Amino acid sequence: MSGLMLRESRDLRPVPRNLPKEVQISPSASTAEIYSSIAEASGFSIHRLRITKGSDRTVVPNSKTANVDGTGLKGQSIVHVKDLGPQxxxxxxxxxxxxxxxxxxxxxxxxxxxxxxxxxxxxxxxxxxxxxxxxxxxxxxxxxxxxxxxxxxxxxxxxxxxxxxxxxxxxxxxxxxxxxxxxxxxxxxxxxxxxxxxxxxxxxxxxxxxxxxxxxxxxxxxxxxxxxxxxxxxxxxxxxxxxxxxxxxxxxxxxxxxxxxxxxxxxxxxxxxxxxxxxxxxxxxxxxxxxxxxxxxxxxxxxxxxxxxxx
Incomplete structure (x- = not known):
């Protein structure tokens, strides 16, 4: 299991206060599971969230075919979570x-x-x-x-x-x-x-x-x-x-x-x-x-x- 450290993105509105500080995701899991885990914890729709890698700010795709390991995310990697607003x-x-x-x-x-x-x-x-x-x-x-x-x-x-x-x-x-x-x-x-x-x-x-x-x-x-x-x-x-x-x-x-x-x-x-x-x-x-x-x-x-x- 990889532990992804979460941070709020400051260039748009903040995400809810109940955003967890960390989520546990298997390296073989799809990147869609990152979105679903954060959406469930925050209470926001998956479609309101944008997740980017802390290392280079590239977007982590909400995909059932792409896996976590393939994005370059490792244990304790930091991702930024952004609220896109009402969709x-x-x-x-x-x-x-x-x-x-x-x-x-x-x-x-x-x-x-x-x-x-x-x-x-x-x-x-x-x-x-x-x-x-x-x-x-x-x-x-x-x-x-x-x-x-x-x-x-x-x-x-x-x-x-x-x-x-x-x-x-x-x-x-x-x-x-x-x-x-x-x-x-x-x-x-x-x-x-x-x-x-x-x-x-x-x-x-x-x-x-x-x-x-x-x-x-x-x-x-x-x-x-x-x-x-x-x-x-x-x-x-x-x-x-x-x-x-x-x-x-x-x-x-x-x-x-x-x-x-x-x-x-x-x-x-x-x-x-x-x-x-x-x-x-x-x-x-x-x-x-x-x-x-x-x-x-x-x-x-x-x-x-x-x-x-x-x-």
């Missing part, structure tokens, strides 16, 4: 994030329409068929997101700090919800026309359908790489993965470019695509670096992480 499940976070832009388009287009566009001549014209179509595309997209959140995605981290829910939701509620809905559904918007441009409408619909289906396929591939209840990953392969690191992001952008065309080239949709694309590009670059680090020569390196031949 919220990542699945719940995504459900809340997508709920706003799922409901806002229909609210703006119907019950809130007289109040949002009060300064236009009365009576307000009914929404055009094209505006109804854009509303439908937005709702289909975020319904798909909600479906994937509940039935497809497997999360490497169970929770995130609860205080971050507002920051995370703002991107979707404000940029994909309020911003797009207000401008695209205005009575004088390009999408208010009764004669849609077929050169924008039909290519836009084709891009949207292709992007959504290809994105779903990519998410299913990624889902199958991770066994339920684990954080282990494999090397993804299949449609799109031989071209870029993150084809799910590529297909997401393609679907939104379809919405952009159908909307009559609304700047609000393009703005959301640009901001979201920049963020996804950053995530994709980090994922490419992680694949190279984790899998070494087994991984076929990609020159483009999200946009073929561009980035």
């Amino acid at each position: 919220i499940a990542w699945r719940t976070v995504f459900i809340i994030e997508y709920l706003g832009p799922l409901l806002i388009p229909a609210l703006f287009l119907f019950p809130l329409r007289p109040f949002l566009y009060y300064n236009f001549d009365k009576p307000l014209p009914d929404p055009s068929d094209l505006q109804l179509l854009v509303c439908g595309l937005l709702m289909v997209h975020f319904l798909k997101r909600e479906f994937e959140t509940v039935f497809v995605h497997r999360f490497s981290n169970a929770t995130m700090p609860a205080r971050n829910i507002f920051k995370n939701s703002a991107h979707y509620w404000v940029l994909a919800g309020f911003n797009i809905a207000y401008w695209v559904f205005r009575p004088d918007a390009a999408a208010a026309t009764t004669e849609p441009n077929p050169n924008l409408l039909y290519p836009g619909l084709a891009l949207f359908v292709f992007g959504e289906l290809a994105n779903l396929n990519a998410h299913l591939v990624l889902r199958d790489l991770r066994r339920p209840g684990t954080t282990e990953r494999g090397i993804p392969s299949g449609f799109g993965f031989n071209i870029v690191t993150c084809p799910n992001y590529l297909f997401e952008i393609i679907a939104w470019l379809g919405v952009y065309l159908v909307s009559g080239l609304s700047w609000s949709v393009l703005f959301f695509v640009t901001i979201g694309g920049a963020q996804m590009a950053s995530w994709a670059a980090k994922k490419e670096r992680r694949y190279r680090k984790d899998f070494g020569d087994k991984y076929k390196r990609k020159r483009s992480v999200i946009l073929p031949g561009i980035f």
Whole structure:
């Protein structure tokens, strides 16, 4: 048995006073047992705790496959325990994030329409068929997101700090919800026309359908790489993965470019695509670096992480 000496981390809020000064853990035990032992003694959820080695401050993983001895912890090793604060499940976070832009388009287009566009001549014209179509595309997209959140995605981290829910939701509620809905559904918007441009409408619909289906396929591939209840990953392969690191992001952008065309080239949709694309590009670059680090020569390196031949 190894005796791990515990210390509170001082750079964040302290852990409860009943934190034990020492826990006895077998060197062959999983590192998850360190977390469960400290959580049981302190009365805090495992997900609120971060444990780092006193020697180099590297994080001790909460893993059922990694053992204590493999982390370099020995008898009387010191670990630092940090309270991360109230947590919220990542699945719940995504459900809340997508709920706003799922409901806002229909609210703006119907019950809130007289109040949002009060300064236009009365009576307000009914929404055009094209505006109804854009509303439908937005709702289909975020319904798909909600479906994937509940039935497809497997999360490497169970929770995130609860205080971050507002920051995370703002991107979707404000940029994909309020911003797009207000401008695209205005009575004088390009999408208010009764004669849609077929050169924008039909290519836009084709891009949207292709992007959504290809994105779903990519998410299913990624889902199958991770066994339920684990954080282990494999090397993804299949449609799109031989071209870029993150084809799910590529297909997401393609679907939104379809919405952009159908909307009559609304700047609000393009703005959301640009901001979201920049963020996804950053995530994709980090994922490419992680694949190279984790899998070494087994991984076929990609020159483009999200946009073929561009980035």
